[in-house]
Amino acid sequence: MKLNSNIPDGPLDTKWTNYRSKMNLVAPNNKRRIDIIVVGTGLAGASAAATLGELGYNVKAFTFHDSPRRAHSIAAQGGINAAKNYQNDGDSVYRLFYDTIKGGDYRSREANVHRLAEASRNIIDQCVAQGVPFAREYGGLLANRSFGGVQVSRTFYARGQTGQQLLLGAYQALSRQISVGNVEMYNRHEMLDLVKVDGKARGIIARNLLTGKLERFAAHCVVLATGGYGNVFYLSTNAMGSNVTAAWRAVRRGALMANPCFTQIHPTCIPVSGEYQSKLTLMSESLRNDGRVWVPKKKEDVMAIREGRKTGNDIPEGDRDYYLERRYPAFGNLVPRDVASRAAKVACDEGHGVNQTGLAVFLDFADAIQRYGKSEAISKGMSNADKATITKLGTAVVEAKYGNLFEMYEKITGENPYVLPMKIYPAVHYTMGGVWVDYNLETNVPGLFCLGEANFSDHGSNRLGASALMQGLADGYFVIPYTIGQFLSKEIRTPKISNETPEFIAAEKETQERLNKLLNIKGDKSVEEFHRRLGKIMWEYCGMARNAEGLKKGRQLIRELRKEFWSDVFVPGSTDEFNPELEKAARVADFMELGEVMIVDALTREESCGGHFREEYTQDGEAMRRDDEFTFVSAWEWDENEPILHKEELIFENVELKTRSYK
């Protein structure tokens, strides 16, 4: 199979504009006759469905949630990037493009990333117009902060709940289209299969989660915006329901899975506290603007802290190792996520971890509190304020910036982070890999599109903070509404697609049989147990650091687990009722297949880049990319025995490939 990225010709900075103005259009009267299925109504899906509805297409939108407002996007905390240069600090479209390419360790497409940087500016305008209450300065203008891996302030935010406010904006735009009848909304409907007719994506099989009945939906094309697959690791910062099923079912129908091993491990999460743990909680990266990361230098201090005889506050300055500032003086605590995560792992592997499990480092706000306190005191005219006053003033500033995160930390851990340094550890957070798409966001299956975290397109092997929200909304508001026309303009003579054809009937039957099979195993182990074990295998062998031997072992273990699952899982209830355990079982079954492809991908990528760190390929302890051999996208075709690799060469015409250095 030859993969064609369909990148338009011409210079980088005018490609998108030129392409857009020459693109095939669908006339308004024809749009009304065209049906589009959008699966997923998170940021990417809701923005796409709303915009396609506004344009006049007939849209059917699906979510397994009880409402579009609950999508995982709601949980994003820190912010969204945009090259507005409102701070006049030298930002530009080119710089955002460059930072994203470099941050992604040169494993993404130049043309896609440049388009993303261009669209970033429109997103902010659009969201403000919808009423998204971004943070503002006293003068009433929009405020910014900075995120890891960059040296400008281009992140727009809404306290620590930017995702919530952006999603509500998209949800409201979608609600408006529902109210005027342009979008038909199917809540609590889970897509369980993709239906192809004559090679084109023409519909889906969805299970009505309330009644348990399978339903067939047909359309001229299908758009997937179903989110990431981080939950393959069981423990992650993703919402409990996030899963790979829609994307995976598409892969089983011929779509390709690109760079599946590129997983982002976020450096600042609340550490695991016990076996019962169901998920991990992120502490936003924005905290690294003000928090300093450290561990005690002396092992006896480490022991004293673990045993509760000392706290972080008892360790004198000279006995602390601010290892990020030491190793990476240029970026300090604001190095990109992959670098920060591995550094935490190294510190803990060397025995400096500061909680009972030995898997935690400190994130300390004491200095920030003093610094802000002093400057507040000065601005209030208190020239010799005492330490208590300064601490009080500084605490108030930190509270105003991060209050809800600190509160969340305290609710979960029972410790007060204004007084004691936070304890954090890396956790699975985001998946850069995803369904392969071309420049039009179309997969290799004609008529099947993929947006948001579910596709692989823009972040290479490491995503920069605050760029996922940007990508989801760029895809949904500003890319797909145009590029979908490239496919649909050829379909204006295609009559309404029927859902009664043999392809639909057969797909429905297969899905029903699969569900029946899950219920009829009637084994002894819960779905949860299998999911947990899968997660452990993935974390152990395909997590923060990988090597060939471990990956091979991991693959073996997953195969065994899969076999055991299909002979010993117990799913209560029946298929024709509301049955959350059955939903979970079908998702975990897909995660197991995906997990194997992730491992195979990690094994074949014999280099270290971004979030993918192969222990065999390092130089002075840092990741070693091998551009001569691995400057390509790995796109995997599913095969029960041996997944098949297709390569898309990455061509860099504007950026010189360099060793990423944050030193």
Added chain:
Amino acid sequence: MSDMNLTLKVWRQKNNNDSGRFESYQVAANEHMSFLEMLDVLNQTLIEKKEEPVAFEHDCREGICGACSMVINGRPHGPQGGTTTCQLHMRHFKSGDTITIEPWRAKAFPVIKDLVVDRSSFDRIIQAGGYISVNTGQAQDGNAIPIEKDLALQAFDAATCIGCGACVAACPNASAMLFTSAKVSHLGLLPQGEVEHSKRVQSMVKQMDEEGFGMCSNTGACEVECPKEISITNIARMNRTYMGSVFGSDKTV
């Protein structure tokens, strides 16, 4: 880590036609668990015994998606103020406690199964007018209209509603005024949303009535139980607009 032994009295209801009843269970937990992790433990033991697990709604487990929804010992989202069920931790209970767990109870939130209710009526209230009418691509520059910081903050406070429905569950009349007024304030306080403000209020209130939510009698229970501490002043603000627009203008919907 101290272990706790708890007795749970959980509402079990097979579906909307079933009349439902309380069932008692024993569960061993520890104080670091979240409330939902404690229920995970219960479900795990039920599944091991080949019994039906307790259905409950949850997703983010971070207090932001609004999915979790249980009345715990008579209080929506349990005893801790400003906290969703998923953020409630077992250290707020002690060994030997008996904990009663029920679904939201309101005519406009029919029970689906056990602790899961149907809250699509909230979506329909938003669809009735909880948006600003702007198409993609029509926006001017984000900094074209400066918005006073305090005003932006007030709008923000209202915008933090997570659509959980605890306000309805807490209200003796099962009124949705806190939820509806939060959206009305969020949009109406901002210059972008002011244009459609009075029309929006009328449409949303009309929809709220049609869904079968009750009247507001100012008991204030909603504000007390709201996990996001949405202020009841939003209701007063909405009432003022509603009165003004219904009686003081010819533009009624």
